[in-house]
Amino acid sequence: MSSVFDTTRRRSLPPQGVAEFKEIFGTRFVTSGAVCAHYGRDESPYPECPPDAVVFPRDADEVAQAVRLCNQYRVPIVPFGAGSSLEGHVLPIEGGITLSMTEMNQIIAVQPEDFTITVQPGVTRTQVNDALRDTGLFFPIDPGADASIGGMAATRASGTNAVRYGTMRENVVSLKVVTANGEVIRTSSRARKSSAGYDLTRLFVGSEGTLGVIVEVTLRIYPRPEAVTAAVCNFPTLADAVRSVVEIMQTGTAIARIEFMDERAVGAVNRHSRLELAETPLLLFEFHGSAGGVREQAEVVREITRDHGGSGFTWAENPEDRARLWAARHQSHFAGLQLxxxxxxxxxxxxxxxxxxxxxxxxxxxxxxxxxxxxxxxxxxxxxxxxxxxxxxxxxxxxxxxxxxxxxxxxxxxxxMEGTCSGEHGVGIHKIEFLKAEHGVAGVELMRLLKHAYDPYNIFNPGKVLAWDA
Amino acid sequence: MSSVFDTTRRRSLPPQGVAEFKEIFGTRFVTSGAVCAHYGRDESPYPECPPDAVVFPRDADEVAQAVRLCNQYRVPIVPFGAGSSLEGHVLPIEGGITLSMTEMNQIIAVQPEDFTITVQPGVTRTQVNDALRDTGLFFPIDPGADASIGGMAATRASGTNAVRYGTMRENVVSLKVVTANGEVIRTSSRARKSSAGYDLTRLFVGSEGTLGVIVEVTLRIYPRPEAVTAAVCNFPTLADAVRSVVEIMQTGTAIARIEFMDERAVGAVNRHSRLELAETPLLLFEFHGSAGGVREQAEVVREITRDHGGSGFTWAENPEDRARLWAARHQSHFAGLQLxxxxxxxxxxxxxxxxxxxxxxxxxxxxxxxxxxxxxxxxxxxxxxxxxxxxxxxxxxxxxxxxxxxxxxxxxxxxxMEGTCSGEHGVGIHKIEFLKAEHGVAGVELMRLLKHAYDPYNIFNPGKVLAWDA
Missing domain, CATH: 3.30.70.60 (Ribosomal protein S6/Translation elongation factor EF1B)
Incomplete structure (x- = not known):
């Protein structure tokens, strides 16, 4: 599989460019093999693909300087957050510079009255929730991995809570972005809604680093629900479980999480997380609301699941049991690997x-x-x-x-079936070939016009989302 | 005020182009003065500005043919829905063709299991809700006017229910759009979420007809709540009312509507709609949920408003009273005019x-x-x-x-204050000058790159959202 990347497309800095990078970043411009190897891997099945160098910027201005140099020398620049991508997003397959966001990991401001928090892109989702601990607020988007907020915005991530709280599409309020000519722009104000021009925020959310570099993210946050409970329910078949979900959705009950696991996934997490869940297709629920509200939601769910052959409807009211259950669900990727x-x-x-x-x-x-x-x-x-x-x-x-x-x-x-090739992982390298089937040739052409307009020298994470040429 | 539009920018079809339009549209290509005058007005304070001709397409293919001709002859093309714009969006200030969407008013499909409905752009929001009457579902976005869905998508409209259900940004699932070269593209699938490439849907939502013509809209719809109640509460001052709202939001109570009216607006609707509301600053609430849920929400609100000097907290549980109250709120624009x-x-x-x-x-x-x-x-x-x-x-x-x-x-x-020049009315002609203050010169430049890439001959609703030249 080491031949999957076309090495003739690699573009490297000339010595003069290297010198300029060193002048700006000093020891934070790193070319050591071990470091580059680390930044050449993610959670995708692709082989290692190291960049020529890794840079560790500390603020938007340093990112802007790096982008300006890369644009001047026509060299790729690829942001790297937590490396939890599953589709090869962060692999620098055309060479160049990787921007490690590890030192851009500061919480910039918490604005509890406005239900927003502003962070640097290297901040992870658990770090966001730690920062919110004393505010009574939380950030619900939870893709499982402790991904960076910049990466989550770039891939339009979602996860288990999206059914109630939406995805990064709905929960990024505003971004700061560095454009190809090294300018720092703010994509929108901090107002909850706006009709003031093209939606640059949603344009960069999901653009996977191919249109600019995200250097700041303002997120929407939510009051922590008064009551949270979870429940598990077993089903004879997968179809029964899924039919229950469809019916539950139709009641309009605003359940926070509805997760499905097949019997194989349940077996894997049982072994990995030492749980004793019955190894059948199952649904995991989480209810958020007032004490009365969560009871009402659970009642609706219990009735509907019973109608579909659901059994063993069990509660996890205490926080430890609940945490254990969701940790198991979140570990299912790694649990599966152990199979x-x-x-x-x-x-x-x-x-x-x-x-x-x-x-x-x-x-x-x-x-x-x-x-x-x-x-x-x-x-x-x-x-x-x-x-x-x-x-x-x-x-x-x-x-x-x-x-x-x-x-x-x-x-x-x-x-x-009128669906999409990617619900939340993104396109990366792995899904490029499917975009034409999904959006049509003319739809992909609209995307390409955008890429060419915003990134004329194809420096921003080249080879991802779409091919440069038709 | 008749000199506000620069008539030197008007561009008209040559006789050959007129002949081609007539061949395609027959009597649905109209140049009569009365019809053109009708399509030269909206609810903005601008003077009448008629197009050269009005065309009445019936489907996406006819729109595509019209766009192709306009692109070929470099002539403006401006879609017109219900004409309820407040900022001059639909005024053809550079001349050309107006596309009346009155004959594109069909409900294409209702997909209740998926909580979506697909409509032509000339369908109005009340028409959507009429089509949903027997499904137990509804479309919540409600800008007051009975706007067309195409126009609401184009301006990223919202209104009274947005606090709970979001705006058109959150509730357009997918669009069909005609591009400058006359191709019909679908901006996304009908899946609830996707990470498959750039968010073309959100790009066209709010683009005000300047990047392409919306010819089909798939909307998100919601289960009708089991219980709905409304309430009114009076306040000694405007600040007291607004402070209540901030505090209510912080409880996380998912109220469907929280509307403010000052004493002058209350006076106007009293006279216009024969109501007898106390003429003080007031808040209007609507609660959606289960029977128990709406009672809980109302209790929270009653307590908080009392803490802020609120008085006369009155309920409108019966549907007629509620409808009367909200009709009055919706008529406040016209009620105000009568002052x-x-x-x-x-x-x-x-x-x-x-x-x-x-x-x-x-x-x-x-x-x-x-x-x-x-x-x-x-x-x-x-x-x-x-x-x-x-x-x-x-x-x-x-x-x-x-x-x-x-x-x-x-x-x-x-x-x-980190806010926006337009929450929901859009930019149109009237807000262009403010975009640089809000987005910065570089931000507006990103928008202009997009406009130039998607509309190289500046045919799509020219002179709106941003100036063609920097």
Missing amino acids: RPGARSVATDVCVPISKLVDCVTQTVEDLKSAEFPFTIVGHVGDGNFHVQMLIDPDSRKEWQAAEAINHRLVHRAIG | RPGARSVATDVCVPISKLVDCVTQTVEDLKSAEFPFTIVGHVGDGNFHVQMLIDPDSRKEWQAAEAINHRLVHRAIG
Whole structure:
């Protein structure tokens, strides 16, 4: 698999450019092999691909200086947050400079009255919630990994709470961004809504570092609910579980989380997190609200799940049990990896209209019967989004190809059902080929016009989201 | 005021182009003076500005043909929905063709299981809700006027329900758009969320017809709440009312509507809608939820408002009383107009972070003391958004200038408080000058790059949102 990247596209700084970087960044311009190797890996199945150098900026102005130099020398520049990407976003496949955001990790301001917090892009989501501890507020978006806020904004991340609180699309209030000519712009004000011109905020959210570098993020935060409870419910079949979800959504009950795990995923987290969940398809719920409100929500759910053969509806009212349950769900990626020691994970990420979810999941399970490797299925089913984790032997071209073929069929199945090739992981390298099927040639062409207008020398994370040439 | 538009910028079809339009549209290509005059007016204070011709397309393909011709002849093309714009969006100030959306008024599909509805752009919001009558679902976005869905998407409209349900930004799932070269693209799938490339949907939402023509809209819809109640509460001062709102928001109570009216606005709606509301600053609330949930919400609100001097907290549980109350609020624009027969209304539309709302409103009232014309203040205060309606003599240049000066100071006050020049009305002609103050020169330059890339001959609603040249 080491031949997947076209090395002829690599572009490097000339000695003069290196000297200029060193003058600005001193010892924070690093070319050591070990450091570059670290920044050449993420959680995707791709092989290591190190940058030429890693730079550690501390503020927007330093990022602007780095961008200006890269633009002058036509050299790629790739921001790197926590490295938790699953689709190869942060791999500098055309060489150049990686911007490590580890030193841009400051909370800039908490504005509790306005339900906003402003942070540097290297701040992680748990760091945001730590900073909010004494305010009675919290930041709900939770992709599982302790991702950086810059990375989450760049990939339009979401996760388990999105069914109630939305994704990064709905929860980024404003960004500061460095443009190709090194200017720092603010994409919008801190007002809750605006009709003042094109939505630059949503344009950069999900752009995966290909249009500019995010150097500051203002997030929307929420009052911590008065009461939180969780529940687990087992089902005879996956279809029963998914049908319950569709019906629950139709009641309009604003449940905070509705997660699906198949029996394989449950087995994996049982072993990894020492839980004793019954190994059937199950749904995990979390309810947020007033004490009375969460009881009402749970009652609705208990009734609907019973109608669909659900059993063993159990509560986790105390915070420790709840935390244990959700930690297990969050560890499911790593738990899955342990099903096959030494394996690499290929994760799929389609999202379909909820009316199509049962069909999409069941057809996918049918397709997976041919697979010779272990797999698990988990899903943010309230949103119609689910993941298959396929555990392949990294040295087996045959398994890689089989996994890719399953993914390919799954994506086209989802698009055929008016769904998307990526619910939350992003395009990166891995999904580029599917964008035309999803958006049409003319739709991708609109995206390309944008890329060419904002990044005329193709320096911003080249080779991601879309190909430079048609 | 008839000299406000630069007539040298008008561009007209050559005879050959007129012939081609007639061949495609027959009698649906109209140049009669009365029809053109109708399409040269909106609810803004600007003088009439008729197009050269009005075309009545019936589907996306006909719009594509019209756009192709306009692009070929470099002639402006301006979509027109319900004509309820307040900032001059639909005035064809550079001449050319107006696309009347009156015959593109079909509901295309209702997808209740997915909480979506797909409509042509000329469908109005009440038409959407009529189509949903038997589904148990509703479309909450409500800007007051019975605007067209295409126009609401184009201006990123919102209104009274936005505090709970968001704006058109959050509630447009997908669009079909005609691009400059006459291609029809779909901006996204019907999935609830996606990370598949640049957010073309949000790019066209709020673009005011300047990047392409919206020919189909898929909206998010919601389960109708089990219980709905409304309440009114009077306050000694405006600041007391606004402080209550800030505190209510902090409890996290998901109130559907929190509207402010000043004593002048209350007086106007009393007379217009034959109500007998006490003429003090007041807040109007609407609660959505389960029967228990709405009672809980109302209790929270009653307590907080009492702490801030609120009195006369009265309920409107029965649907007729509620409808009467909200109809009055919705009529406040027209009610205000009657305060001064023959007047024109200049409406402002700033939105600030909620922590700044008391200061912004009180400083604005102070500023308005100098005004020689009547005015009212209403606001979607849960979002930090408020409007001053200034009733000026249309023949008085002095009053127009005074109103403009107040608006100018208000906008800069809001921007200075990290707010926006437009919460929901849009930029149109009237707010162009403020975008640089809000987004910076570099931010507006990013918008201009986009406009030039998507509309190389400046045919799409030219002279709106931003100037073609820097």
